[in-house]
Amino acid sequence: MSITVASVPASHVYIRHLQHPDDAARRTEAPEQPEPRESEHLVVGRLPDPPSPRKDTPTGAPWWPPAMLDPDWIAAHDFDLMHVHFGFDAQTPEQLHEVFDALDAHGRPLIYTAHDLWNPHQEAPALHEAQIQVLFARARAVITLSDQAAEEIFTRWGVSAEVIPHPHVVDLELIRRYAESPRRRTEEFRLGVHLKSLRANMVGIEVLEAALAALREIPRAVLQVDLHHDVFDSSGTRHDARLVRWLKRQDPELLDLRVHDFFTDAELFDYLSSLHASLLPYRFGTHSGWMEAAHDLGTTVIAPDVGCYRSQGADFLYRWQDGRLDAASLTRAVQAASTQAASTHAAGVLSGSAQSGSDPDDHTPWRAPAAPARQDWREEQRRAIAAAHAQIYARALSEG
Incomplete structure (x- = not known):
């Protein structure tokens, strides 16, 4: 069984490292048709980022602003659920509601990972708080990265968030190389x-x-x-x-x-x-x-x-x-x-x-x-992170 996810965005290193290590080399151009193979875990495929509507995208973030956060894009593409991480800064709360209305109209659940409770790029937190209020209200499941964040989300918004830690950032093989030659x-x-x-x-x-x-x-x-x-x-x-x-x-x-x-x-x-x-x-x-x-x-x-x-x-x-x-x-x-x-x-x-x-x-x-064991720890953690996400996706779809 496989699940196709519209990740917002898909090419950010955090999202890429949510993928199970055994699936990381799979083609993502057509995740709705995964290569047949035997697997002990649910296969999650992620749609690639569509071209950004802007020509002057920021360095390091060629996906911004995400084209997926658009009702027309949602209607024109086939996927099972949407998972929002970053990139909703460009939408007003009202526009976010329109996006999520489009998801509801097509029976596609929304998953939200709360990375930032205060946007580090914005001096005043009011706009970001209004945006994530919409995400908390509309998401079928909420994820965050630390126990402290989960406690704050529950205290301030009354939402129970599942804690899944941040995966590695450096590629696993590079972790080993740097451990051997810092x-x-x-x-x-x-x-x-x-x-x-x-x-x-x-x-x-x-x-x-x-x-x-x-x-x-x-x-x-x-x-x-x-x-x-x-x-x-x-x-x-x-x-x-x-x-x-x-x-x-x-x-x-x-x-x-x-x-x-x-x-x-x-x-x-x-x-x-x-x-x-x-x-x-x-x-x-x-x-x-x-x-x-x-x-x-x-x-x-x-x-x-x-x-x-x-x-x-x-x-x-x-x-x-x-x-x-x-x-x-x-x-x-x-x-x-x-x-x-x-x-x-x-x-x-x-x-x-x-x-x-x-x-x-x-x-x-x-x-x-040198700490070669660091690579093994990060790989084991990544497998657990991938499994936890797959379980949340499967549960969200079954509850629909």
Whole structure:
């Protein structure tokens, strides 16, 4: 038996990694006609993303805005159910109701995964809350990624959400390769803060100042700050002159500034694998795919105590209090991450699992040991995630 899903979107890495590993290589052009084979699990096929109606789609999101969220598209295509994840930002609540009315008219259930309870791109949460209110009301089943999010959804909206964790982001084979050959240097502790294009939930100078203060107490520590050209360049559409002036004043021996455009996947994974810890500079938000990619590569994550990052699995937390950064808590988190990196290295040396060339007496313990078991864990988790989704889909169809 197979189920055909219109996933919104389909090509995002999160959705691609919901697929059972044994089915991942299946053709998706015609999922309504799956290749015959024996299987112990329900086969889920996902329609490919239709071409976006826009020619200037964002970098990294060629599917936006999703063409599937349209009553005419729904009427013209054959599928069993729709599963919405991202991309409904472009629709008003009234337009979303029209889309879901079209699903009802064709007897197709709606499944919604609540990734964001506060859209990280929007300073004011009101519009997003109105949109997800529609999704909560119309969905036959709701999924979210953490226990903390499920509790908030039930408290605020009275909806019971099933918790299914975020799958891996880095491809399984790459997880093994990076575990065998991580990019971390042995002579330093490297903390990374990637400000990207300074989306609404990101904080620059305040977080960077606190991180630098913490690193000054750690021998051979480096803060790597990455930033996109649209923020750094004076002609950039999101240029932040105050931040750029501040960055240029810092000691280049302590702050390693790197300005570039949007990372490719390969560049992102090389970057994350080169860090001992990644600090998320967020003052609001919910969940993080960035955190999952870091964990795929053995990189520690320091996250704020807002949203659901703790419940998702952040390694260390720092606090925001009444909208202000608690710098002391960030210092403690950074110092704890550096201590963890040192003890991890020491344990690897003693067990003989450290990389060649390491010396337990060289006083430069900033190396994470290889962890090939990480690939096995992520593959097992992905099988469980795929099975959980298939069960929800089958139940939604049977209840129709």
